[in-house]
Each structure stands twice: as C-alpha cells, then as structure tokens.
Amino acid sequence: MEKLNYQPSTAPLCILFEDADLLVVDKPSGLLSVPGKAAEHADCLETRLRDEYPDALLVHRLDMDTSGVMVFARNKPAQRHLGLQFEKRQMRKTYHAIVAGLVQGETGLIDLPLIVDWPNRPLQKVDFKMGKPAQTEWRVLSRNHNSTYVELSPKTGRSHQLRVHMLAIGHPILGDRFYGDARVVASMDRLALHASMLRFRHPTGGAWCEFTAKVPF
Template identity: 50%
Template sequence: MPDSSNPEQPGGKADFIVPYCDEAIAYLHTDDDLLIVSKPAGLLSVPGRHPDNKDCLISRINQDYPKASIVHRLDMATSGLMIIACHPDSHRALSRLFQDRKIYKEYQAVVYGKVASMEGFIDLPLACDWPNRPRQELNFNYGKRAQTHFEHCGVNQEGHSKLRLIPVTGRSHQLRVHTASIGHPILGCEFYAHPAAKAAADRLLLHASRLRFTHPTSNTELDISLPAPFWS
C-alpha cells in the first residue's frame, strides 16, 4: 500500500493532512535571479493534493517573492538548503545546471550503528517499487543508475555514525535506499529503516548541508553551507 506520510511523493494519499510546521524558512542568499533558503523538516516543498496542505516552502516564499518558483525539491522529512528561481529565465538556467550535474550537493546524515569504512562509493540502480509507492527499490534489471559517495565523520553519543553523503545522481529516495543497502539506514526513516533505527530519532536525520555552483548570471561561484541541527 502507498505510504500516506509523504504527500509529495507519487502514491501518497490525497486525504492525508500534513501537520503545520512552525519553523520559519531561513534565507541564506538573495539576489535578483535566485534565492538559497533552508527548508525546515516537516514542511512540504510544494503544495500537497489535499486542500489543507497548501502551506509549503514555495507558498511561503511567494508572499515575499511572487514570481519565485521551485527548481528542485527536498522530501518533506528532509531539512536543508534549496535553490529557488526568481524568474523564468533563471529557472531555465538553474534547471540546466541540475540536468548537467553542475551543482555540487552535500548532505549530512546520522545512520544506524557504526560504519566500518571511513569512506565509500555506492553504485546501485534504483527503480520505483510500484506496488509499494512511494518506496524505491534496488533493481538490476531496469533500475536507473544511482551513485553516492560517503565519508565517515564520527560517531555520536548513542553510538551511531555521522556520514557526509555526496550524491552523483539525484534519484528519488537515493540516499535513504543506499545507506539502508549497506546495512546502516538513516535514523528516523519511515520507509527503509528497521524498527530500532526508525525509533532512534523523532525526525529523519537527513539534511542538505551544502550547495556549490556557478551563478548562471554573474558567473561567480556560490558556496553555501549550513550544518544540520543534529550534527553537533
């Protein structure tokens, strides 16, 4: 059955009402072409299908920037940095950067248990698990290529590993499936974590922590970082 907890994903139930997110959006960069903002965990990137799920990142931003539009998304449960286009020309230029993989992204995550390797590379193809949407699955027959670098950044007080995740590709749920595939699911993940890992955190411990790219208009490099609130 589709999981109703994330109405941003295909197959999420339209009648699921997302709890209101009290945390405000943080603006880390603003100019005439684009914004870089921090999305709180628990806030939709775009409106949900239910009439009561209209509150979201872009609806809040449009109160101050009426012409702003979404270029990419984070799952509702994921916090962190997002790029917002201020006008159609900027949207097209930024979309090309994403398509050409010219935007460098880092995520911070806390995963279950102690990861033995100090770094690694996961190259496992992903496809939609159609009977169980929005879940994704490893699929070596017709899955799309998915690649993730990871770096071990220490162990927290509870004995779980802090990882820096650097996706090469941008598949749906890629970081969640890849970490689970090596036996270390992200804490608080309702889709791929076993019960102990799911119960170990009251939110998904996944945060988009860094964006680096060349500004499509000024040609200057933007390099914005924001550590996760659970990283210390």
C-alpha cells in the same frame, strides 16, 4: 506505512541569500517542498516563499523529511540556467546524516541502480535490471556506540537516493519512517538527513556560489 500526520513547523522562513536571480532557503524538516495532492497538504515551502516573494520559481526539491539548502529562481532565465545545471549534474551537493550501526571503513562509493517500487509508491528500491544509475559517495565523520555520523555526496539525483543507498549497505538513516524498522524510526524525532551545502554557478556571470546551512542534529 502509517498515514501522514502533516503538521509542519510554522517558524519563519530562513532565507540564506537573495538577489535579483536567486533565493536560497534553509528548508525545515517536516515541510513539503511543493504542494501535495491532498488539500491538507497544500502548505509547503514553495507557497510560503511566494507569499513573501511572488516571483519565486521552483528549481528542485528536497524530501519532506529532509532539511537544508534549497535554491529558487526569481526569473525564467535563471530558472532555466539552474535547471540545466541540475540536469547536467553540475550542481555540487553535500548532505550530513546519522545512520544506524557502525559503518566499516572511512570512505566509499555506493553504485546501485534505483527504480520506483510501484506497489509501494513513493518508495524506491534497488533494481539491477530496470533501475536508473545512481551513485553516492560517503565519508565517515564520527562514530557513536551504535550509530555513525556521515557526509554524503550524491553524484546523481534519484528520488530517495541517499535513504535507499544507506539502507542497502545495512545502515538506514535514523528516524526514517519510510525505510527504517521500528527501532530506527524511534531513534530520532525527525529524519537525520540534512542538505548542508549546495554549490552552483550563478545564472548571471557564471561565478561559482556556495551556500551552507548548519546541521540541526
């Protein structure tokens, strides 16, 4: 794996929604959600957001290469409320992706346990003995001559889950520098994975909220 050349976009933040409890943001691909360990990886969505909203509190993350909807809390009770929804799998998440090859069938469920690949961290791998349960529903939206546009709905929230699951069924996500071969990496200038929808209960009152971010590819 090549060393990361971290040069995130400097475009203004795209705030999808804000109120006294929430900040909903459309994270660009190529920007870390939280600071990395190296000094040159300090720039991230969390620190940029806090420059404008000092009360912003992290609730969840997206992979650096993944774009799309992220929610931040603006107070501790809201952070706990949202965190519990993630923990109890009450959040509803939808992703869109372009994968290599022509996916057979129209819908399906990938049920493959995942574990960190320790010698190759941060990579993950399928492990039927030690892996934690991981499920992803998929649906074909359209097909090109050598790729498929799919909607992905993770039922669990394992690290790199969608990337590893699609690889495991023979259809890596285009532009995936972690799990794709040279042709897959060269096929797009970014990872073709976008968190397009996030649905959850509002921390105050409990009403369902749904936020979407336009797919950029």
